Amino acid sequence: SSLLQHHELDRIAVMPAEDEKNVTSFISKLSAMLQDPCSASFVCWSQSGDSMVVVDPASFANQVLPRYFKHANFASFVRQLNLYGFHKTSQEPDACEFSHPLFRVGNEHKFSRIRRKNPTSTVDDKVGQRSKSEVTDLQSELNRLKGNMQTLEETLQQKDITTHVIHQELLQAKRRQEALEGRMGKMVNVLMKACKSIGVSPENVHLLEGVANDFCLPTKRRRLLNEAHSHKSGGTACSF
Secondary structure, eight states: OGGGOOOOGGGSOOOOHHHHHHSOHHHHHHHHHHHOGGGTTTEEEOTTSSSEEEESHHHHHHHTHHHHHSOOOHHHHHHHHHHTTOEEEEEETTEEEEEBTTBSTTOGGGGGGOOOOOHHHHHHHHHHHHHHHHHHHHHHHHHHHHHHHHHHHHHHHHHHHHHHHHHHHHHHHHHHHHHHHHHHHHHHHHHHHHHHHTTOOHHHHHHHHHHHHHHSOHHHHHHHHHHHHHTTTTOOOOOO
16 A cells, blocks of 8 residues: 555654754654664555554554563553654554654654653643632532522511511500500590499499400509599599
8 A cells, every 4th residue: 555655764864963862762762663674564654754654553562562662552652642742643444643743754853852741731731620610610609609698688688677567567556556545544434433423323333344444454444443433522524
């Protein structure tokens, strides 16, 4: 297949010694694999030279990886590629293609700039995003609770107002009742005195006392009865 055709060795530039020293071990091994004729059947450059093609990943893992990475785990190899910024550009049943902006044919002098991503930074980013999301959720929950508290406060205030209104109405009703009882007491007192002055029988006077018992408060009743008894001789009439 033309996609799997290996480039001639004379197209692969040799890295300067100072740049080669700065290239990470993983990138150096990738470059060595691609230059190794024994690995050409399993891994090679793409036709455009800007990506790496792994042919038959299972065979590649068994035949090539142990010689360079001391393991035969293709998934672990892919994770390493991801950590160095490689991306899978295509995946077919019998081949996988990976690319990196700096990892391409003729670009060996820039391989030293390909560095592994800091896993801690990735974790910190995820933790930061999670913390931000949690803070947002907590803020929303706090706002909801504030709204509920405000509603409860308004309800309690309304109940306090209602209770105050009812209390005032009760006080007014009590005052009206007391005023009415006072007037009734005065009327009964006057009638009792008038009856006694014109010689009404004691039985009828007792009837008026019963009326006083029905309409007057106990304390007022006692006061009025005392006043009535103290004026048996026909004292001065009370005015209302």
